């Protein structure tokens with residue numbers, strides 16, 4: 015595996031799911047990692063797992079929708095781990111409703127965390143990176159940032175926004191030593207799919223259990239027939255972190271669902 019020894023990363027939404035898989039792969043590549051999450055329920059545990067691998071870590075509480083908390087997240091990463099080289103903006107939320115049932119509050123909640131959160135994080139993270147002339151910004155979008163899916167119009171809007179924002183910021187920063195890319199995950203059995211209000215539950219057929227619905231969706235939606243893992247997203251994060259000439263890209267890790 016490529017080495018990230020001597021690098022410092024932060025991962026938002028790092029306390030569980032895809033964020034936890036990204037943290038794991040970054041640490042395995044030798045990177046010190048700050049675990050940022052709005053909930054501290056699991057962040058300390060994930061920070062301990064980074065230390066067990068032999069890297070430094072810190073658990074930092076921040077809500078990515080709040081500018082002062084986002085600035086504090088960057089400041090705390092720099093003060094606790096020495097600098098900021100790699101920022102993975104992964105925190106995100108979902109809700110599942112057709113547009114006729116969608117409220118303004120549903121729209122605002124999903125778009126505030128997923129789209130505005132990425133904007134605020136990128137705005138703060140680029141400052142220490144510019145000063146050192148090196149940085150990697152990696153935004154977690156979705157295949158829902160490339161395709162439309164029913165009951166997810168507000169979520170798709172937020173993820174298309176992340177992809178467009180990523181492309182534009184990459185061009186803005188192209189002479190600074192900072193690359194900006196997006197990971198577009200496909201279908202992963204985290205809380206978003208396999209949780210109490212997740213997609214497998216909401217998209218159950220009559221009489222189907224959540225487990226049966228989850229298995230059916232993997233078989234019918236994914237050409238390879240199996241879900242991706244959080245660590246698959248971590249592998250792409252490590253690639254983006256080590257690739258100097260890859261910027262303004264949004265790469266799918268989805269078992270073949272999307273081909274653009």
Ligand SMILES: NC(=O)c1ccc[n+]([C@@H]2O[C@H](COP(=O)([O-])OP(=O)(O)OC[C@H]3O[C@@H](n4cnc5c(N)ncnc54)[C@H](O)[C@@H]3O)[C@@H](O)[C@H]2O)c1
Nearest residue numbers: 027031032052077078104105106156199201202204205206
């Ligand atoms: N699971 C999938 O199939 C899938 C597919 C495509 C894209 N994604 C994207 O991957 C990312 C991670 O999703 P996941 O499946 O791991 O979900 P998850 O719900 O398991 O984890 C999300 C994490 O983000 C944190 N978070 C939520 N709101 C926050 C806020 N305002 N500030 C800081 N942290 C916050 C949560 O506490 C949680 O730890 C999201 O951006 C999601 O949209 C997931």
